[in-house]
Amino acid sequence: MKLYDFALAPNARRVRVFMAEKRLEIPVVEVKVRDGAMFEEPYRSMNPFAVVPFLELDDGTCIGESVSICRYLEELHPAPSLMGRDPRERALIDMWNRRVELDGYLPVMHSLRNADPAFRGRVVPGTRNDLVQFPEIAERGRDMLLILLERLDAQLSDGRFLAGGTFSIADITGYFMILLADRTGVPIPDDRPNVARWYEDVAGRPSVRDSS
Numbered sequence: 001m002k003l004y005d006f007a008l009a010p011n012a013r014r015v016r017v018f019m020a021e022k023r024l025e026i027p028v029v030e031v032k033v034r035d036g037a038m039f040e041e042p043y044r045s046m047n048p049f050a051v052v053p054f055l056e057l058d059d060g061t062c063i064g065e066s067v068s069i070c071r072y073l074e075e076l077h078p079a080p081s082l083m084g085r086d087p088r089e090r091a092l093i094d095m096w097n098r099r100v101e102l103d104g105y106l107p108v109m110h111s112l113r114n115a116d117p118a119f120r121g122r123v124v125p126g127t128r129n130d131l132v133q134f135p136e137i138a139e140r141g142r143d144m145l146l147i148l149l150e151r152l153d154a155q156l157s158d159g160r161f162l163a164g165g166t167f168s169i170a171d172i173t174g175y176f177m178i179l180l181a182d183r184t185g186v187p188i189p190d191d192r193p194n195v196a197r198w199y200e201d202v203a204g205r206p207s208v209r210d211s212s
Contacts, residue, residue, distance in 0.1 A: 001026055002056045003069075004043070006033040010176040011066045012053040013211045017172050018070045020207035026055075039128065050126035053132075067097070070169055073118050082169050093163040096155075096170040100162070104148040111141025111184050126198040142186050145177075149192050156194035160201065167205070173200045 003019075005012045008184060019026060029050055031037050038050040046062045047054040054064040055072065063069050074083045084090030098118045113119040115138035123131045152174070155162060162170040178188065178199055188196045 001058055001179065002029055003027070004029045004031050004046070004052055004054050006031050006052045009033065009052055010180055011051070014066045014119055014172050015053050015069050016211045017205075017207045018082060018169065020210060021205075022073065022080065024073060024077060036128070038126065058171045066175075067101075067169065069138055073149065076137050082167070082172075084168070089163075093168045093170050096163045097168070097173050098165075100148070100152075100170055100174045100177055100193075103151075105173055105180070106143050107141035107144040108177055108184060109141075110144075111138040113181055114141075115184060116168075134192070138184065142181075142184060145186060146189070149195055150188065152198075153194045154191040156198050161198065167202075171198075171202050175199065175208060186210040 003015065005016070007013075007030065031043060032194075033052060037043055038052065040045070043106060044050060046056065047064045051064065051065060051167050053069060054062050055069045056062050063072055071083065074081070078085075081089075082093075084093045086180055109125075113123050113125075114133045114135065120133060121128055121130065123133055152162065160164060161167050162174055178195075181187075
């Protein structure tokens with residue numbers, strides 16, 4: 001089994017934090033994403049979406065998408081659980097992880113790609129084309145994030161982590177959402193103290209510190 005990675009990519013770091021929490025050591029192949037290696041063979045055939053990370057199994061099967069990789073690793077190594085120990089817990093963690101991804105992580109990612117000149121020609125992940133950047137998409141992504149942070153602050157008012165008292169994949173996704181948001185110039189607002197407390201808590205975990 002090998003993990004194809006790019007050290008600076010937030011999605012790749014999500015998987016590395018997940019692995020570190022489970023104390024898993026998987027050989028890593030660093031892909032030269034900035035040089036366009038994902039569009040070259042053998043990577044293009046291994047993962048036609050041309051993004052990292054992806055996991056190559058011993059039988060040659062390749063699994064892309066961060067959460068899918070994490071789910072596979074969770075099935076192999078269920079302890080410590082990061083995706084739920086029973087049907088109720090699994091559903092709640094999945095619910096919060098999806099909400100963070102859909103309402104925050106993805107909008108912020110598109111906000112960054114439509115605002116940062118470094119992403120010209122790469123507005124859509126895994127592509128090289130002449131799609132133009134739209135400031136309106138960047139602004140809407142920031143708006144969506146602020147709405148989500150209000151909801152997360154309420155959720156965290158009586159719980160240490162997003163899905164309750166246990167650290168989970170939802171917290172990993174949320175942490176990297178905040179990092180992406182900071183790159184777009186949107187820090188955690190002063191009136192979201194519960195989010196700020198949670199963020200510092202997650203940032204202090206060894207798995208997170210060692211992923212940078």
